Structure formats: structure tokens, C-alpha cells
Amino acid sequence: MTGAVIPGAPSHLSGDWTNIVWSQCYREVKKLQIRIVKAWQQKRWGKVNALQRLLTHSYSAKALAVRRVTENQGKNTPGVDGVTWPTPSSKTQAIETLKLRSYRPLPLKRVYIPKKKDQRRALGIPGMKNRAMQVLHLLSLEPIAEALILILMAFAAGVRQRMLQSNVTLY
Secondary structure, three states: OOOOOOOOOOOOOOOOHHHOOHHHHHHHHHHHHHHHHHHHHOOOHHHHHHHHHHHHHOHHHHHHHHHHHHOOOOOOOOOOOOOOOOOHHHHHHHHHHOOOOOOOOOOOEEEEEEOOOOOEEEEEEOOHHHHHHHHHHHHHHHHHHHHHHHHHHHHHHHHHHHHHHHHHHHO
């Protein structure tokens, strides 16, 4: 069978940063996020954990995490290790180094920024790998948080509506 499609999010793909098809990466991550929400709604916790693991180990999610970290306002701000990922080859190498099993977070780089009246506030700057790992885990936790917020907003709207109705009947 030629051209067989592998189910799930493959983590074994490797290639050049410039050859990544971003629409396909977004699509694969979105599909897994939708599956996570459906499993969460059905209270299938083992399935939720398995899908989150699949998402955090997928090449597409790792590529999106590196992209989000390297294409934002803080992309030139190094952490305590002094590393940034400015070139496509360094971004490709960063995708390969995002391994969960051997990950140990680095300490934060402490920078003091000025405030009013000669005061300073401490600011902790994580390293690039730490930021990418945070985004990678955010991709797996975000769909559940959004679904929970929608449920809470609907509940709050229902409570407000019942309160308004009870206030109207009092007058």
C-alpha cells in the first residue's frame, strides 16, 4: 500500500525549518486538541492523558512551540544560558532537542527593571528551551482550559439570568 497515512501526530519527521508546512502542523495540532476536549467532556481521563502525551511528543507541536518562541517580541532575549535560535538550522535543531524525558529546566535569568520613584522590580527570564517547553505543554492544556471557561461562563450567565428573573418577580 503506497502513500499510507499514519494516524496521530508523527514525532519522527525531520526536515529543514524552511520546508515545514505550517498549515499542516496547525491542522494536526488542532485535531489532537479537539480530540482532547472530546475525551475530557466524556470524562475519559486515560484517553485525555494519552492524547496530551501524543500531542506533546508530536513533531508538529514541537515545531509550533519553537515557532511561537522564536517569532515573538522576546526572540532576541537570551536566558541564563545565553542561547537564542536566530537561524533556521538552530530552530530545526531546537525541535530535535525538545525531549520530555531528559528535560531539566534551567534557572531564570534575574533582571531588574526600573519602576517609579527609584524602585526596581525583579524580572525572571527563562531560557529558550524552557520557553518552548512551556508553550509545548500549553498546547496540550489550553483546550481543556478553554472548554472549562466556556462551561463556567455559561453557568455564570445562567445564574445572572435567574437572579434577574427573581429580582423582577420581587417588584
